[in-house]
Amino acid sequence: MKKKRLLSVGLLLVLVLSTLLAACSSDKKDGTESNTNTGDSKKEKTLVFGRGGDSVSLDPITVTDGESFKVTQNIFETLINFGKQDTTLQPGLATKWETSKDGLTYTFNLQEGVKFHDGTDFNAEAVVKNFNRWMSGNADKFPYFASMFGGFKGDKAAVIKDVKADGDYKLIITLNRAQAPFLKNLAMSPFGIASPTAFEKEGDKFGDNPVGTGPFKFVSWKRNDSVTIEKNKDYWKEGLPKLDKIVFRSIPDNSARLNALNTGEIDLADGINPSDAASIQSNKNLQIFERPSMNVGYLGLTTTRPPFDNVKVRQAVNYAIDKQAIVDAFFEGKAQVAKNPMPPVIEGYNDDVKGYEYNPKKAKELLKEAGYNGKEIELWAMPVPRPYMPDGQKVAEAIQKNLADVGMKAKIVSFEWATYLEKAAKGEADAFLLGWTGDNGDADNFLYTLLDESNIGSNNYTFFKNKETHKLLLEAQTETDEEKRNELYKKAQVIISEQAPWVPLAHSTPLLAGKANIVDFYPHPTGSDILSNVDIK
Amino acid sequence: MLHYIGRSLLQLIPVLLGMTFIVFLIIRAIPGDPAQVILGQQATKEAVAALRASLGLDNPWYVQYFHYLGDLVTGNLGESMRTKVPVASELWPYLAATLELSLCAIILAVIIGVNAGIISAWFQNSWFDYMAMIIALIGVSMPIFWLGLMEQWVFGIQLDMLPTSGREDARNPVNPITYLYILDTILQGNFDQLVVVVQHLILPAFALATIPMAIIARMTRSSMLEVMRSDYVRTARAKGQKMFWVVYKHALKNAIIPVLTVIGLQMGLLLGGAILTETIFSWPGIGRYIYDAIGFRDYPVIQSGILVIAFIFIMINLFVDILYSVIDPRIKYN
Numbered sequence: 001m002k003k004k005r006l007l008s009v010g011l012l013l014v015l016v017l018s019t020l021l022a023a024c025s026s027d028k029k030d031g032t033e034s035n036t037n038t039g040d041s042k043k044e045k046t047l048v049f050g051r052g053g054d055s056v057s058l059d060p061i062t063v064t065d066g067e068s069f070k071v072t073q074n075i076f077e078t079l080i081n082f083g084k085q086d087t088t089l090q091p092g093l094a095t096k097w098e099t100s101k102d103g104l105t106y107t108f109n110l111q112e113g114v115k116f117h118d119g120t121d122f123n124a125e126a127v128v129k130n131f132n133r134w135m136s137g138n139a140d141k142f143p144y145f146a147s148m149f150g151g152f153k154g155d156k157a158a159v160i161k162d163v164k165a166d167g168d169y170k171l172i173i174t175l176n177r178a179q180a181p182f183l184k185n186l187a188m189s190p191f192g193i194a195s196p197t198a199f200e201k202e203g204d205k206f207g208d209n210p211v212g213t214g215p216f217k218f219v220s221w222k223r224n225d226s227v228t229i230e231k232n233k234d235y236w237k238e239g240l241p242k243l244d245k246i247v248f249r250s251i252p253d254n255s256a257r258l259n260a261l262n263t264g265e266i267d268l269a270d271g272i273n274p275s276d277a278a279s280i281q282s283n284k285n286l287q288i289f290e291r292p293s294m295n296v297g298y299l300g301l302t303t304t305r306p307p308f309d310n311v312k313v314r315q316a317v318n319y320a321i322d323k324q325a326i327v328d329a330f331f332e333g334k335a336q337v338a339k340n341p342m343p344p345v346i347e348g349y350n351d352d353v354k355g356y357e358y359n360p361k362k363a364k365e366l367l368k369e370a371g372y373n374g375k376e377i378e379l380w381a382m383p384v385p386r387p388y389m390p391d392g393q394k395v396a397e398a399i400q401k402n403l404a405d406v407g408m409k410a411k412i413v414s415f416e417w418a419t420y421l422e423k424a425a426k427g428e429a430d431a432f433l434l435g436w437t438g439d440n441g442d443a444d445n446f447l448y449t450l451l452d453e454s455n456i457g458s459n460n461y462t463f464f465k466n467k468e469t470h471k472l473l474l475e476a477q478t479e480t481d482e483e484k485r486n487e488l489y490k491k492a493q494v495i496i497s498e499q500a501p502w503v504p505l506a507h508s509t510p511l512l513a514g515k516a517n518i519v520d521f522y523p524h525p526t527g528s529d530i531l532s533n534v535d536i537k
Numbered sequence: 538m539l540h541y542i543g544r545s546l547l548q549l550i551p552v553l554l555g556m557t558f559i560v561f562l563i564i565r566a567i568p569g570d571p572a573q574v575i576l577g578q579q580a581t582k583e584a585v586a587a588l589r590a591s592l593g594l595d596n597p598w599y600v601q602y603f604h605y606l607g608d609l610v611t612g613n614l615g616e617s618m619r620t621k622v623p624v625a626s627e628l629w630p631y632l633a634a635t636l637e638l639s640l641c642a643i644i645l646a647v648i649i650g651v652n653a654g655i656i657s658a659w660f661q662n663s664w665f666d667y668m669a670m671i672i673a674l675i676g677v678s679m680p681i682f683w684l685g686l687m688e689q690w691v692f693g694i695q696l697d698m699l700p701t702s703g704r705e706d707a708r709n710p711v712n713p714i715t716y717l718y719i720l721d722t723i724l725q726g727n728f729d730q731l732v733v734v735v736q737h738l739i740l741p742a743f744a745l746a747t748i749p750m751a752i753i754a755r756m757t758r759s760s761m762l763e764v765m766r767s768d769y770v771r772t773a774r775a776k777g778q779k780m781f782w783v784v785y786k787h788a789l790k791n792a793i794i795p796v797l798t799v800i801g802l803q804m805g806l807l808l809g810g811a812i813l814t815e816t817i818f819s820w821p822g823i824g825r826y827i828y829d830a831i832g833f834r835d836y837p838v839i840q841s842g843i844l845v846i847a848f849i850f851i852m853i854n855l856f857v858d859i860l861y862s863v864i865d866p867r868i869k870y871n
Contacts, residue, residue: 046708048707048708053829054829056619056620057620057621064576064577065577138587139581139583139584139586139587139588140584140587140588140590140591143576143581143584143588146581146583146584147581147584151583204621207621208622220710222630222710222713222821223620223622223627223630223631223821224631224821224825224826224829225703225704225819225821226703226707226710228710245708247707247708247710249702249703249707249819250819251702251703251819252816252819252825252829253816253817253819255686256686256689256701256702256816256817256818256819257702259686259689259690259693259694259701259702260701260702260703260819262693262694263689263693263694263697263700263701265700265701265702265703265706265707266707415568416567416569417832418567418568418569418570418573418574418832418833418834419567419568419569421569421573421574422568422569422570422573423568425573457582458581458582458585
């Protein structure tokens with residue numbers, strides 16, 4: 001009796017389960033078929049872009065995070081564009097521009113016949129309104145404006161003095177002082193030109209309802225989930241964009257994102273672990289995209305803390321670390337060994353700097369000369385993966401072994417990311433792993449930002465202070481002659497290499513993966529990609 | 538009864554107040570300056586200082602706390618430091634996503650867990666009993682993280698049966714009304730989307746349900762075993778009642794009280810487990826909302842998010858208490 005019941009209960013369970021599963025799989029098939037059908041009849045091309053996090057705001061001037069720019073780059077356009085896969089200057093909403101000899105006046109000719117998504121005309125007046133909006137803000141509201149252009153209207157350090165329209169399609173910007181990377185700064189995503197009608201009407205809410213001139217129009221935003229943009233049918237560049245719709249989906253976990261790509265829920269995924277590259281390459285349905293490198297991963301040596309207050313100890317550490325082995329093991333070869341604090345794609349890169357070869361013997365000698373007392377140091381390992389450092393913990397372990405070989409004991413410590421940055425900025429670390437991804441492809445954005453004494457307490461985590469480099473870097477900021485400027489940066493790199501506040505480790509190549517049928521996708525080194533040329537075959 | 542409910546609700550106030558204080562202090566004790574984190578590495582010192590001032594972070598902590606309480610009294614949950622959006626207006630979509638997921642998980646856990654427990658007790662020492670309890674043991678000790686990724690791999694990639702992330706098809710998104718997507722799609726009569734939404738729910742709900750399911754199964758089994766040995770069950774059986782009725786009507790009613798307690802507790806814990814599940818399955822729920830906020834030291838979001846979860850936790854417990862007396866009239870609260 002008992003057994004009979006059990007059998008019937010078991011049978012019932014099996015029946016229910018199999019019905020459920022059958023229902024699931026048949027639905028799935030139906031779904032795919034109907035999708036392809038609609039795809040054939042309407043030929044609507046939607047690209048689902050999977051990324052690690054959500055945008056903060058879609059008003060680009062108010063934010064500093066890359067995830068926001070990934071979207072706004074396609075809604076807004078800047079006066080000047082970067083090159084397809086580099087940071088050379090190309091026409092954008094400005095067709096051409098002229099610089100006065102003293103570097104204080106810039107004249108821009110603007111593209112005619114362009115309209116914002118809300119129908120407002122794009123002209124010089126609209127650009128002036130954008131600049132006035134930015135210039136009358138404050139550092140809290142528009143953080144990037146402050147850091148790239150010195151300050152706001154009335155501030156002593158402000159670079160921009162005045163912006164005027166000369167007729168409908170001519171714009172004149174006058175500066176208080178010459179700023180060499182001025183045009184490169186204008187090409188950055190935060191300075192996308194917005195519809196004045198829209199931002200005047202929406203005020204603080206503009207970030208939820210962005211209106212620009214770009215190839216795609218904003219449709220909807222489900223926070224922490226997805227942002228949808230659609231084709232701007234009246235886009236001024238003929239034949240573009242090629243896609244009808246783009247959905248930016250946030251999938252925080254790297255493995256989950258790759259899973260979603262494998263199941264076809266997304267078409268393109270960024271933040272691919274170097275260790276997954278091989279399996280993607282062996283999959284016929286997928287392809288790998290390499291983002292040109294514009295970053296540096298390094299081991300910082302806090303120059304105010306013993307033993308690293310001694311330049312010989314710093315040099316010794318530089319000799320002690322086997323960078324090539326680290327790149328091979330943890331970047332899967334998808335990186336270039338670094339010798340300078342900035343990557344070779346940046347103008348002003350000094351290839352003549354020899355760098356430190358792996359030479360433990362020399363390291364030992366230097367340590368001896370320096371009178372190093374064998375004190376154990378703290379080696380900080382990054383708790384989060386970043387393109388310039390895929391696995392901080394493992395890299396730290398390799399460095400620990402290298403240091404032990406030359407007689408320096410290191411204890412690996414780590415903190416949660418926000419804590420890590422704050423403590424490092426206060427100079428609490430002996431040696432720490434960190435890195436930087438460039439904003440505008442300018443040498444200033446690496447050397448001055450990361451190693452000048454003015455940035456101690458913010459991005460100069462090693463507290464490196466050197467009169468000569470300080471002088472060179474300040475001079476370079478106002479030098480408008482490109483060649484002279486590059487010379488200044490080259491000199492600075494020589495001194496930095498000798499002084500060795502860092503062990504530059506690698507310039508990595510961040511990876512993306514996508515379905516095999518995606519064409520004309522060229523990832524940009526800044527991390528914000530314009531997707532107007534991308535197509536699905 | 539009403540008296541009891543009223544008193545419990547009043548007791549809520551000091552509990553929640555104490556909690557706001559503890560949460561407030563703890564999150565401020567973690568190092569990491571919100572202004573710096575929000576603006577990122579690229580920010581200038583001036584920008585960070587300006588943001589700190591505008592967020593009121595340069596005030597002493599007790600001033601900040603009283604500001605926060607003052608806002609709470611007026612029903613203002615504050616504004617996210619990062620996105621500048623009022624938390625109250627932002628919270629519901631996340632909460633709804635978590636509620637939908639947690640409800641499905643708990644329903645799964647209860648239906649499967651209770652029945653597995655009952656059948657195990659009914660056929661004690663049978664192969665089903667052994668199997669169920671071994672599976673329950675594995676279930677209790679299985680890390681959600683691993684289970685979630687395995688589910689994705691097996692049912693998503695290998696068998697290509699179910700979607701592995703999100704709540705909907707990104708190419709054909711649900712038009713939200715209540716943000717409870719099952720309800721929304723039914724209200725809109727869009728049954729194709731309903732199927733898609735349910736498919737998206739299956740894997741994360743199972744991952745989230747595993748641990749409570751296992752615990753409920755074990756609890757039900759032991760509670761049932763005890764009841765089944767009692768005299769009235771023997772009497773019922775001796776009177777020739779069908780075993781099914783004896784088990785599901787007479788025995789279950791008495792065995793269910795401790796199980797209910799466990800279910801109530803598990804529902805609260807579920808909200809904690811939701812953080813991991815939501816991360817793996819990119820489920821845009823409140824767990825992930827708070828988790829992200831912690832990374833950015835977004836104090837108002839963390840405070841309000843935890844407050845809302847605590848409130849729900851307490852309400853569930855109150856509800857379970859009330860349910861006791863409905864099921865067992867001998868339990869009175871006066």
